[in-house]
Amino acid sequence: MAQRFLSAPKKASRRQRGFAARRERGVAAHRQHGFAAIVGIIIVVIIGLMAATLGYLSSNSAAGGAGLNQSGEAFFIAKSGIEYAGFNLGAGTACGSLSTAAQTVGTGTFTLSGGTLYNSSTTNVGTGGITSSTATTIPVNSVASLASHGLVSIAGEDIQYGGTSTDATACSPANAPCLLGARRGYSGSTASSSVSAGTAVTQLQCVVRSTGTVSGSPGATRVLEASFQIVNPVVVYPQAMIVYTKSSTQAYSRVWDPTTGGWGSETTAPVAGTGGGTATTLQFVRLALARTRNEAVLALKDTNGQIFVQTWDGTTWTTQNSNARISNPGVGGTPNPLYGRAVDVVYQTANDIATIVYDPGSGSATPIFATWNGTTLCIAATCGAAANSTNVPSPGSANTPWWIELAANPSATSNEVAMIVLEGRTSNTTPRNVVVNVFSGGTEGTATWPATAVINGGAAFATTATDATLRKAVAVAYEGNSGRAMYAWADGTTAGKISYTVYTGTVQSVAPTFTTIGTSTGIGQWLDLASAPNSNNILATLQSANKNLDTLLWTGSAWSSAHPQHDAAVLSLSERSATFTFETHPGSPGYGWLAWGDGAGVSRRRFEGGTTWSNVVSVSVAAGSPTVSFAALKANPVSGRLFDGLYSSVSSAVPGVWTNTRTGAIRDAFNTDDVKGWFAPPVSGSAFSGRLTATTSAASPAGERVAVAVRPAGAALIEMQEIYP
Secondary structure, three states: OOOOOOOHHHHHHHHHHHHHHHHHHHHHHHHHHHHHHHHHHHHHHHHHHHHHHHHHHHHHHHHHHHHHHHHHHHHHHHHHHHHHHHHHHHOOOOHHHOOEEEEEEOOEEEEEEEEEEEEEEEEEEOOOOEOOOOOOOEEEOOOOOOOOOEEEEEOOEEEEEOEEEOOHHHHOOOOOOEEEOOEEEEOOOOOOOOEOOOOEEEEEEEEEEEEEEEOOOOOEEEEEEEEEEEOOOOOOOOOEEEEEEOOOOOEEEEEEEOOOOEEOOOEEOOOOOOOEOOOOOEEEEEEEEOOOOOOEEEEEEEOOOOEEEEEEOOOOEEEHHHHEOOEOOOOOOOOOHHHOOOEEEEEOOOOOOEEEEEOOOOOOOOOEEEEEOOOOEEOOOOOOOOOOEOOOOOOOOOOEEEEEEEEEOOOOOOOOEEEEEEEEOOOOOOOEEEEEEEEOOOOEOOEOOOOOOOHHHHOOEEEOOOOOOOOOOEEEEEOOOOOOEEEEEEOOOOOOEEEEEEEEOOEEEEEEEEEEOOOOOOOEEEEEEEEOOOOOOEEEEEEEOOOOEEEEEEOOOOEOOOOOOOEOOOOOOOOOOEEEEEOOOOOOOOOEEEEEEOOOOEEEEEEEEOOEEOOOEEEOOOOOOOOOOEEEEEEOOOOOOEEEEEEEOOOOOOOEEEEEEEOOOOOOOOOOOOOOOOEOOOEOOOOOOOEEEOOOOOOOOOOEOEEEEEOOOOEEEEEEEEOOO
8 A cells, every 4th residue: 555645734734733632622621620629619618608607597596595585584673673662662662762773683683763653633534424334445634644554543443544645546436635445443443334524533653664684695674664553642551550458348459650669559449339239348359451541440249249340540449330239149058159259350452341241140150241441331231232141051040150260362453352151059069060152342232242152062061069169170361372262171070180172263273172280189179371472372370179289381282291390288278379470571481470378478480481490489478477378460561570469368477468579671590599589569658568458358268359450562563564665
């Protein structure tokens, strides 16, 4: 084959094309490597951005969570400030003096500002008046003198409102200016369906603002503004009153004087019943103080069984019902009514109306009730045909009310009153009935108890009498937070056994059951229940037929473990010589005091909570060691000060009525000298500190011839709003 030869130019051209192809392939490869690098870089950047975003979101979430937690904390710190303001306002601090610098609470602080007093009676119901009991806009002549939110009183009705306006559209269908968001019939008052224009609109309240702050990152601030209804700031109402009897037909009273730290001068109540059924020696005194008025109500029962009602207007006592007795159950028979207290009195919490329940006499098994609204004692004889029966079960005509005990629901918006009754029977071996009911509140003549007792389906509980004297083996008290009422009675067959049931209104929360105090060796004869403020704790105190003194704590859902026995033999079986109260000072939450006659004076023991108690300290209340047969003990809910009244009958070496007091702010070392802080205060007109009178009545039964009452808190929280920037 012939060999082909290429010319030099052609060879060069071919080499160039080869080089170009190789170069193109190299470029393509380089391009591929470059693109991959770029993609890799983009992916790295994206991953980095995602990581940064996730980190940012995570950081933001953590910060947001921290911020949310801090915001919640700031809210409750601000609320603490409102509670602090309410305490100081009730204790007597002027509304305009409530402002305070930062106060530390937890990890934050609150400051109080405002403290604005609205004491107005210068405006009236506006054009058109009020035409419906359900109207939520209330026309007024002017809103200039009224708080932006709070409470007004119109024609006897309390009306809570959420705002004010001068805009015709906002006030429609009422005329402008007006109150908006009205809540009618507040605090148990009756909503009016027709109120004429020109009717006075009054207001007495304090508005205060609390700012809660939590520092740090991110930090938080919440602002709350609250309205408090307060008592008349011009009138100084007593913190406490003590009433006692002597060997006479009269009662005597003293009010606590905080300026001297002692009891003021003695006021003598008139001889009860000169208008009908003059009183003999008074044996039982039951006392209650009003919250919004300078007023007290006293229910009296004498040794002839007659029942009277007296009222105090801040200066003098008056026997109501035209100075006549309201009932005459009499005495005699078996068991003898002489030994029972078939009367009691409490104030309904919201509307401040006193409720008196008593034995009507004539062998009736059903107690009846009366009310006092500050001006009128309303009973069947004075309030028309309205029924005044408490409508408890009536097992038979042989049963009569022997012991009656009342308790008021402590909720600021409730007028509910719970009642428990121990009935007597002519046979000592026949089981006694325990009957109970609950009252929703109001004035006799316009309000009645449920037609059938709502508790236990209208039936009675049965217990067994311990003896002919039929001691107070029943008690009732409300849980401080839940509004549930506990009814309890001592069982007549088993040592230390207490039966009980718990109700919320008409709904049974705890079916009738029982608990047993294991340290008690006798049948329970004297039973008492005491409620703790701001919790659902209730302490039961039981004196047994063996004169044992024992206690047990209810925690709102169960009874505590056994408490140590306080005394194996109190002074007397025939007297209720022991009493207990919880402390109310915020520095002593859950603590309380037990006091009892021990035969040589009075013993005291401080409760620390759970099952823990201090040492027992026995103290002679005076030279000669008077024998204390009955003790009364109360704690003022505002100041926290404790007051006791000690009755020493004529059988004592040193008869008389004695008193001691203790500031609620003292914190003692437990199980050491817990009696520290108690002292005998000065008594106006008395040569001896702590001695109210040297004269007392018959030896036994002493009954309840001294009573101590404390005024409920003087400032009630109406409503609270959050203020947003």
